[in-house]
Amino acid sequence: MSRALATLAATVIGVYWLVTFKVTPAPVDVPVAAAPSSRTTPAPGARATSTPTPVAPTAQGGTAFTGTTIETIWGPVQVRIAVAGGKIVDATALQLPSDRSRSARISQYSAPILRSEAIQAQSARVDIVSGATYTSRAYALSLDSALKHAQGQ
Amino acid sequence: MRRTEDVMGMPITIDVRDGDADLAPVYDELRRIDELFSTFKPDSEICRINDGRLALAVAGPEVHEVLALCDTYEARTGGFFSARRDGALDPSGLVKGWAIARAAAMLDARDHRSYFVDAGGDVQTRGSSGGSEPWRVGIRHPIERGSFVRVVLARDLAVATSGTYEKGPHILDPHTGRAATDLVSLTVIGRTILEADVLATAAFAMGHRAIDYLENIPGYEAYAIDPSLQATWTSGFDAWCERPAVGV
Amino acid sequence: MDRTLPVLARRFAGRPARDIIWTGFWLNAIAILALWWIGSGHEGIKTAADALNVAGRLTGLLGTYLLLWELVLMARVPWLDTAFGMEGLVSLHRRNGYLILGALVAHAVTQTIGYAMDNGLGLVQQLTDFVRHDAGLLPAIAALLMLVAVTMLSISVARRQLSYQTWYFIHLYAYLAVALAFAHEIAIGVDFVGAPGAVAYWSVLYAVTIGALVVFRIARPLLRYERHRFQVDRVEREAHESISVYVTGRDVATLSFQAGQFFLWRFLDETRWSEAHPFSLSSGPGTPYLRFTTKNMGDYTAGLKRLRPGTPVIIEGPFGLFTPEACRETKALLVGGGMGIAPIRPLAEALARGGVDVCVLYRCKRERDIAFRGELDALASRFKVRVEYLVSERGSRGWSRLEWFRKADLVRMVPDVTEREIFICGPHGMTRQLVNTLNSLHVPADRIHTEAFNF
Numbered sequence: 001m002s003r004a005l006a007t008l009a010a011t012v013i014g015v016y017w018l019v020t021f022k023v024t025p026a027p028v029d030v031p032v033a034a035a036p037s038s039r040t041t042p043a044p045g046a047r048a049t050s051t052p053t054p055v056a057p058t059a060q061g062g063t064a065f066t067g068t069t070i071e072t073i074w075g076p077v078q079v080r081i082a083v084a085g086g087k088i089v090d091a092t093a094l095q096l097p098s099d100r101s102r103s104a105r106i107s108q109y110s111a112p113i114l115r116s117e118a119i120q121a122q123s124a125r126v127d128i129v130s131g132a133t134y135t136s137r138a139y140a141l142s143l144d145s146a147l148k149h150a151q152g153q
Numbered sequence: 154m155r156r157t158e159d160v161m162g163m164p165i166t167i168d169v170r171d172g173d174a175d176l177a178p179v180y181d182e183l184r185r186i187d188e189l190f191s192t193f194k195p196d197s198e199i200c201r202i203n204d205g206r207l208a209l210a211v212a213g214p215e216v217h218e219v220l221a222l223c224d225t226y227e228a229r230t231g232g233f234f235s236a237r238r239d240g241a242l243d244p245s246g247l248v249k250g251w252a253i254a255r256a257a258a259m260l261d262a263r264d265h266r267s268y269f270v271d272a273g274g275d276v277q278t279r280g281s282s283g284g285s286e287p288w289r290v291g292i293r294h295p296i297e298r299g300s301f302v303r304v305v306l307a308r309d310l311a312v313a314t315s316g317t318y319e320k321g322p323h324i325l326d327p328h329t330g331r332a333a334t335d336l337v338s339l340t341v342i343g344r345t346i347l348e349a350d351v352l353a354t355a356a357f358a359m360g361h362r363a364i365d366y367l368e369n370i371p372g373y374e375a376y377a378i379d380p381s382l383q384a385t386w387t388s389g390f391d392a393w394c395e396r397p398a399v400g401v
Numbered sequence: 402m403d404r405t406l407p408v409l410a411r412r413f414a415g416r417p418a419r420d421i422i423w424t425g426f427w428l429n430a431i432a433i434l435a436l437w438w439i440g441s442g443h444e445g446i447k448t449a450a451d452a453l454n455v456a457g458r459l460t461g462l463l464g465t466y467l468l469l470w471e472l473v474l475m476a477r478v479p480w481l482d483t484a485f486g487m488e489g490l491v492s493l494h495r496r497n498g499y500l501i502l503g504a505l506v507a508h509a510v511t512q513t514i515g516y517a518m519d520n521g522l523g524l525v526q527q528l529t530d531f532v533r534h535d536a537g538l539l540p541a542i543a544a545l546l547m548l549v550a551v552t553m554l555s556i557s558v559a560r561r562q563l564s565y566q567t568w569y570f571i572h573l574y575a576y577l578a579v580a581l582a583f584a585h586e587i588a589i590g591v592d593f594v595g596a597p598g599a600v601a602y603w604s605v606l607y608a609v610t611i612g613a614l615v616v617f618r619i620a621r622p623l624l625r626y627e628r629h630r631f632q633v634d635r636v637e638r639e640a641h642e643s644i645s646v647y648v649t650g651r652d653v654a655t656l657s658f659q660a661g662q663f664f665l666w667r668f669l670d671e672t673r674w675s676e677a678h679p680f681s682l683s684s685g686p687g688t689p690y691l692r693f694t695t696k697n698m699g700d701y702t703a704g705l706k707r708l709r710p711g712t713p714v715i716i717e718g719p720f721g722l723f724t725p726e727a728c729r730e731t732k733a734l735l736v737g738g739g740m741g742i743a744p745i746r747p748l749a750e751a752l753a754r755g756g757v758d759v760c761v762l763y764r765c766k767r768e769r770d771i772a773f774r775g776e777l778d779a780l781a782s783r784f785k786v787r788v789e790y791l792v793s794e795r796g797s798r799g800w801s802r803l804e805w806f807r808k809a810d811l812v813r814m815v816p817d818v819t820e821r822e823i824f825i826c827g828p829h830g831m832t833r834q835l836v837n838t839l840n841s842l843h844v845p846a847d848r849i850h851t852e853a854f855n856f
Contacts, residue, residue, distance in 0.1 A: 004570060007570070015577065015581070018539055018540040019581075021539050021540075022231060023534060023535065023538075024231055115385070116383050116385045117383070117384050118383055119294065119302040119378055119382050120302065121294045121300035121302065122302070122304070123299070124289070124304050125289065126289045126290060126291035126301060126304060127168070127269070127282055127288050127289045128166075128269055128271050128288060128289070128290045128291070128307075128312075129271075129274065129290075129301075130275070130276060130290050130291065130314045130340060131293030131314050131338075132274060132295075132314055132316025132317065132338060
């Protein structure tokens with residue numbers, strides 16, 4: 001009887017642990033198969049590597065590059081980007097893994113191909129500035145050092 | 154009317170557009186919160202709990218509320234947000250947003266409907282900046298101070314930004330203990346500043362996976378910048394910005 | 402509820418009932434295959450990994466479907482009992498258990514290898530990946546291990562090493578396994594993700610299974626106890642080695658069952674509360690007490706004579722097809738061997754009251770083993786029931802034990818045996834020999850009813 005109770009207690013603890021075991025999101029590293037392998041914005045008309053092939057001028061203007069097909073763990077991914085004025089203006093997915101038999105994880109996340117851009121600096125009129133927390137102490141210190149710099153120290 | 158005071162080691166600006174507001178009590182409240190939670194003040198309740206001079210059970214109700222929220226968020230972010238580091242309590246990642254929310258609540262109680270409360274770059278906006286104009290919130294360029302990378306048009310929106318370009322790599326991945334260096338800036342926008350602030354801190358520690366994680370959080374959008382100044386953003390972020398994604 | 406259920410069940414008995422149940426089984430199996438086809442099946446197989454994953458999904462779906470049936474088979478559903486009989490259900494349960502084990506182990510193996518091939522990982526890596534990133538998979542693995550243990554320990558070789566209580570305790574883990582596995586099916590099953598219709602249907606299957614268990618294994622016996630408050634009245638010696646247990650309560654005469662049926666009896670005292678044992682009633686319906694009669698067949702039955710009066714009793718049932726309703730002829734032959742006389746006794750009375758010409762052959766070893774002699778003699782005189790006591794030790798008429806049911810002897814004893822409905826309850830050997838004899842006399846199989854006490 002006491003053996004049964006001990007087993008029961010062990011079962012309860014075991015089940016509790018099983019049920020509360022945390023599952024972490026799997027790494028989702030679906031690369032945007034962008035054409036230029038370097039991250040800097042390409043000069044107009046430049047071909048950084050031989051793989052991207054310009055297809056045609058796109059509706060947004062600019063030239064389209066079709067990237068190589070990248071095999072991800074869910075299947076092949078291929079993206080076409082449009083470059084105009086030295087900036088990527090659009091990205092469309094040509095091939096996405098459609099084979100549902102691969103993994104239910106993709107549907108769990110339903111991550112669209114996320115766009116990316118090289119950031120640009122704009123000067124704009126704003127009411128509020130949102131930036132990384134800065135302490136007035138740090139601000140004061142850097143102001144201080146700037147002043148010292150200015151005074152040639 | 155607009156006022157800025159230094160509390161909690163950062164400038165806190167409150168700008169109320171509808172009617173006169175007596176902001177002194179709001180700042181008093183913020184200072185009181187700082188007295189309770191600051192890890193830089195040896196007699197704050199948090200420091201005394203960490204020293205063992207104050208038993209957690211007899212700490213004030215606000216400490217319990219904040220710590221309970223920290224536990225909830227720790228669970229929800231899979232441990233990427235954590236109020237415990239090296240065995241000591243440090244809820245400051247949550248206290249800032251919580252304090253802003255308290256200040257906003259005080260303004261709501263006085264029937265103000267157009268204001269913002271900005272603490273060190275994290276802001277809760279309410280209503281509009283005048284007439285039908287949304288509050289214009291600029292996301293700072295990491296390098297070129299004074300420039301912005303995006304302008305968020307905010308109505309009843311909170312904006313929180315985590316980053317390393319001011320204080321250096323100070324956000325640690327609680328799982329590895331190492332500084333999170335995949336990103337230099339992560340901005341989270343959504344309804345409440347508490348949530349946006351915590352998500353910005355937690356997701357920052359996720360590095361490259363931050364945007365994927367935030368893509369799946371309903372009601373919140375985000376914009377992330379990596380050290381090579383490439384940005385990615387969640388699919389709903391553009392809708393809140395002044396201009397579409399890429400310059401034409 | 403108690404009145405209508407047995408009536409409904411009886412109307413539903415035998416072959417037509419079995420047909421309906423099998424139809425239901427196959428229809429649902431087809432629905433599940435459709436669910437699979439719509440979900441992922443139609444995508445086809447392009448690689449070896451695809452083939453493995455398809456096999457994995459099908460075995461997962463069908464294996465779990467069979468597992469739900471496995472629980473329902475033992476849920477004491479009256480319609481299942483009248484369709485298959487308790488023995489039939491136990492046999493189905495046993496065979497189904499091996500099918501389930503094979504299917505679910507195949508499911509785990511094929512899915513692991515399939516995903517590993519797709520992801521380019523080793524098997525151990527893939528399993529680690531499953532556990533860390535897929536919701537509910539760790540409990541599912543635990544569930545599979547539990548089912549393996551439960552099935553393996555039920556193989557007769559292993560089962561004999563365990564006490565009944567230990568074996569039963571382990572067997573209960575099957576319920577836990579079913580519960581633990583559910584989450585991973587819905588959360589990451591490819592045919593369920595993003596398919597609310599499939600999830601709804603699957604949930605209904607689970608709900609029906611759980612419903613059946615709750616209603617028939619828990620609610621019904623408890624409600625019946627609430628109504629009747631069964632308790633042990635007394636234990637009497639019935640014959641040299643047999644005892645009769647009398648159970649009384651409130652309105653016992655209104656309890657609905659047929660003569661010849663059995664219940665599962667659970668006595669709520671310190672030693673017996675965890676076990677439910679089947680015993681046929683040796684009394685008929687409509688009396689203010691329930692009686693069952695048994696002899697020493699093991700630890701449990703040996704201890705029954707020490708049952709304390711007043712002990713509460715929970716009963717499940719009634720079960721069994723050994724009933725007057727099964728009799729379609731106007732004449733019946735009832736053969737009881739040893740303790741098999743227990744259900745024969747009330748069956749004889751019920752049939753006789755119903756106007757059936759009843760002949761009882763009561764076979765036992767010794768004179769002092771004869772039970773219910775007074776009652777049987779009363780039946781003989783009141784209802785013209787013919788009762789023959791075939792006692793081994795008598796040796797009178799020169800018949801040895803093995804010879805009574807040879808063809809010539811049987812015909813001599815009961816000349817119109819081929820016109821009678823036959824009811825047999827007794828030891829295996831006797832039953833088998835008698836059935837063989839009846840077959841050789843071309844008595845149709847559906848006119849022979851047997852009852853055994855060994856499940």
